[in-house]
Amino acid sequence: MVNTLAPETTAPATRRPQRTATGRDRARRRQSAVAYLFLAPALLFFAAFLVLPLGFALLLSTSRWAGFDLSDIRPVGAANFTGLFADGSTFLAPVLTNTLLFALGTVALALAGSVLVATCIDKLRLQGLWRTLYFLPMVTTVVAVGNVWKYMYEPGGLVNGVLNALGLGSVAFLQDPHTALPAVVVVQAWASAGSAVLVLTAGLKSVPGTYYEAAALDGAGAVTVFWRITLPLLRPSLLFVCVTQFLTGLQSFALITVMTKGGPGNATAVAALEMYRQAFSYGDWGTASAAAFVLFVVVLVITLGQLWLFRRRGEDT
Amino acid sequence: MTRPRRGLGRRHFALALPSALLASGCAGRHQGTGRPGDPIVLTLLTHYSSGVLRKALQEPVDEWNATHDRVKVRTEAVEFTDLLTTFMVRQAAGQGADIIQPYCLWTGQLVRAGVLRPAPPEHAEEIRRGYSAAAVRAASAAGGVYGYPTEVQTYALYCNTRLLRAAGFGEPPRTWPELEEAAARTTRRDGYGNTLVQGFGLSVYDDSTTVGQTLALLNAAGGRFVTADGGRTALDSPAGRAVFELEHRLVARGASVPGVNVYQAFPSGQVAMVISAGWWTGSLRPLMGADYREVGVAPVPVPAAGDRHATLSTGFLLGVNAACRHPDEAWEFLRWLNADRTRVRGGATVTRMSALQAAVGSLTGRADDIRTLLGRGGDPNLRPFLDALAYAVPEPNGPGAQQAKTLLRANIEALWTGQQSVDQALRSIRRQVDREVARSW
Incomplete structure (x- = not known):
């Protein structure tokens, strides 16, 4: 109960908290300053290597620059962006189309393969050894991976040797425009499956054993357990793998440069390779920067789409 | 020619930081x-x-x-x-x-x-x-x-004289019909369809083996890749069509297999003829050793007997x-x-x-x-390249030449691999190259 007859003590009471609040503010400001001081190296790093290049790229995307003389940047408005989609431009088709197909194919293959492998590994002994084996391609240089697979795909290579031994004719995997992109997708999926296997095996470990025990008591078969328990509970790991693999696929450059250089024709030309050519071979940095921003938008939209799709199903990263 | 510079105040300001960054890093x-x-x-x-x-x-x-x-x-x-x-x-x-x-x-x-x-x-x-x-x-x-x-570098026809002799040809072909015949007769395959010997090496390996060869044949037919002022493509011409049709026939008949790397296949005796630049002699000699004596070099064949020689440089x-x-x-x-x-x-x-x-x-x-x-x-194999200096046509070198060459290469590869017909390839090159060359000027 409040004593309404008691003398009012509001003034000193408010003065004291004011002093305290001021002191707290000062302390907080000091703390903030110290925090920013500690953050400064990281912020400077981001400013120098992220914000500044991003701003420069934005400037270039609305300019014409040959790449040699910084004083020779001429503003051209949105011409670089419209040029990307103009008649005769190869950016939308086949370059952007190939990029999306490459990323989709890589995600689909790597995801399916790694789910299968991770599930098998989860039931094996020496799991660390298996995970290491599957992770090895990740620590191998892309140039080595690309060149080895290139030789395997050659008309006289290992893959065609197997086909010939089975009585089938040879396939010019990297020289035939119909097989070149799928052939490179297989390599990218193989090379990137290692990290997905790691994430998914970790995900499998986090599935509580009680679910499996309950399923066993109910008489559920292996397939039912996989579809009804394992896969739904793996969804957060799958989302992570899906998003990261898609991002990697959309930005792929090195493997395609090593294996096909975008050929034959433009069958394996992808956005990152096209950007590199525009900037460093043709000296058209404006178009290259505009292409980079278009790719950025594509990546952003697809990633947001993936997140939305998974969140709708009640999962989060 | 130098373009006059305009006021650079705001631009300088906008570029100050990146410039400082670049400069400080070096x-x-x-x-x-x-x-x-x-x-x-x-x-x-x-x-x-x-x-x-x-x-x-x-x-x-x-x-x-x-x-x-x-x-x-x-x-x-x-x-x-x-x-x-x-x-x-x-x-x-x-x-x-x-x-x-x-x-x-x-x-x-x-x-x-x-x-x-x-x-x-x-x-x-x-x-x-x-x-x-x-x-x-x-x-x-x-x-x-x-x-x-x-x-x-000028371009000429490299021949494996042993393979040509085995097919009944005492001399390198001088005209396109002779080239086609020699290519067809020197080609050999195994039971699985793998090419053992390619008659005429068309290879998607690099610019030299795609664009270089094609432009050498185009020049030999009296054609040009771009107009004299460099402002637009001139490939969509009777000469250009003739070259593309020749290459298309060679691939369709199996005498050329674009997937094969001719730089490896020719020294191994798996290619009878290929058009390439003079620098290759310097690589072939140590690579082939005694077999190099089987290599002959002749001018790039012309469409018909009596046509004037021309090639690419x-x-x-x-x-x-x-x-x-x-x-x-x-x-x-x-x-x-x-x-x-x-x-x-x-x-x-x-x-x-x-x-x-x-x-x-x-x-x-x-x-x-x-x-x-x-x-x-x-x-002595360098002599045909030296003689070609007198009649060679230089590679176009306008501001957009590199991009035009890359676009040409992609379309040639699309033609060789059956993605495009001759008509489609010529149309596509004209559309794509004209756009880029015009932008560059």
């Missing part, structure tokens, strides 16, 4: 100490980065440094694949080399970007007088000469950077290297560059020098 360009009496040091950026090429260039540079006290030259070498990128990055950072050795395909691009300095009148006159027309045109842009042509030039602080000294060094004559073994007098190129199995645009050097026990 050490100052070495120009000597700058103290009175100390020598000026000129940097020379080249793609002669390894093996005999590096050694061949270093020898005259060492000679210059030993005989000149005031101006010294220091070579800096990168791989050819990194050459244009290195020009760009160093130039943007204010670290461009004083003397650069670009591929002639990039001449227009470098001139447009203000990187190459026009040759002073006396040097331009020396270049116009001393070199073949193709070499001079390759080192020129927008009517001006921009450097001394160094290495010049490509090359490099040595020019002076527009940002060079000592252009007179740089041009003087280039004159010494490329125009002054020196006595070589055997008593002949040739330019140092001619001696350098001949030593590595290559040619310069100075036909007399090379003829003199070849007459002293050189490879």
Whole structure:
């Protein structure tokens, strides 16, 4: 109960908290300053290597620059962006189309393969050894991976040797425009499956054993357990793998440069390779920067789409 | 030609930070100490980065440094694949080399970007007088000469004479019908369809084996890739159509297998004929050993008997950077290297560059020098390339030449691999190349 007859003590009471609040503010400001001081190296790093290049790229995307003389940047408005989609431009088709197909194919293959492998590994002994084996391609240089697979795909290579031994004719995997992109997708999926296997095996470990025990008591078969328990509970790991693999696929450059250089024709030309050519071979940095921003938008939209799709199903990263 | 500069206030402000970043990341360009009496040091950026090429260039540079006290030259070498990128990055950072050795395909691009300095009148006159027309045109842009042509490559037909003889041909083909017949009769396959011997090597391996071959055949048919002013493509012509139809027939009949790397297959005796540049002789000789005697070289076949010979020429030039602080000294060094004559073994007098190129199995645009050097026990297979200097057509080198070449290559590959018909390929090239070439000008 409040004593309404008691003398009012509001003034000193408010003065004291004011002093305290001021002191707290000062302390907080000091703390903030110290925090920013500690953050400064990281912020400077981001400013120098992220914000500044991003701003420069934005400037270039609305300019014409040959790449040699910084004083020779001429503003051209949105011409670089419209040029990307103009008649005769190869950016939308086949370059952007190939990029999306490459990323989709890589995600689909790597995801399916790694789910299968991770599930098998989860039931094996020496799991660390298996995970290491599957992770090895990740620590191998892309140039080595690309060149080895290139030789395997050659008309006289290992893959065609197997086909010939089975009585089938040879396939010019990297020289035939119909097989070149799928052939490179297989390599990218193989090379990137290692990290997905790691994430998914970790995900499998986090599935509580009680679910499996309950399923066993109910008489559920292996397939039912996989579809009804394992896969739904793996969804957060799958989302992570899906998003990261898609991002990697959309930005792929090195493997395609090593294996096909975008050929034959433009069958394996992808956005990152096209950007590199525009900037460093043709000296058209404006178009290259505009292409980079278009790719950025594509990546952003697809990633947001993936997140939305998974969140709708009640999962989060 | 230099474009007039406009007000740069806001632009300078916008660029201040990136420029500072670029500049701070790089050490100052070495120009000597700058103290009175100390020598000026000129940097020379080249793609002669390894093996005999590096050694061949270093020898005259060492000679210059030993005989000149005031101006010294220091070579800096990168791989050819990194050459244009290195020009760009160093130039943007204010670290461009004083003397650069670009591929002639990039001449227009470098001139447009203000990187190459026009040759002073006396040097331009020396270049116009001393070199073949193709070499001079390759080192020129927008009517001006921009450097001394160094290495010049012409294209001719390499033949495996053993395979041709086995198929009943005593001599290399001279016309396209003879070429097609010889290609068909020398082709062999195993039971699985793997090609054992390719009659005529069309290969998607690199620019040289796709665009180089096609343009050599196009020039032999009297056609051109771009118009004389460089403003649009001229490939969609009867000559262009004839070349594409010839290549399409060769692939369709199985005499050419674009998937095979001819640089590996020809030395292994798996390709009977292929069109390539003269530099390849220098690689084939050590690679093939005794089998090299089976290699013959003939002019690029023409569509019909009696047609005039023509082929493609490509090359490099040595020019002076527009940002060079000592252009007179740089041009003087280039004159010494490329125009002054020196006595070589055997008593002949040739330019140092001619001696350098001949030593590595290559040619310069100075036909007399090379003829003199070849007459002293050189490879007889180089003669057709040397003769071709008289009738070769230089590769187009306008501002958008590199992009036009890449677009052409993609469409040629699409034709060879059945993605496009002849009509579609010609239409697509015209549409794509015209757009890019027009933008570049």
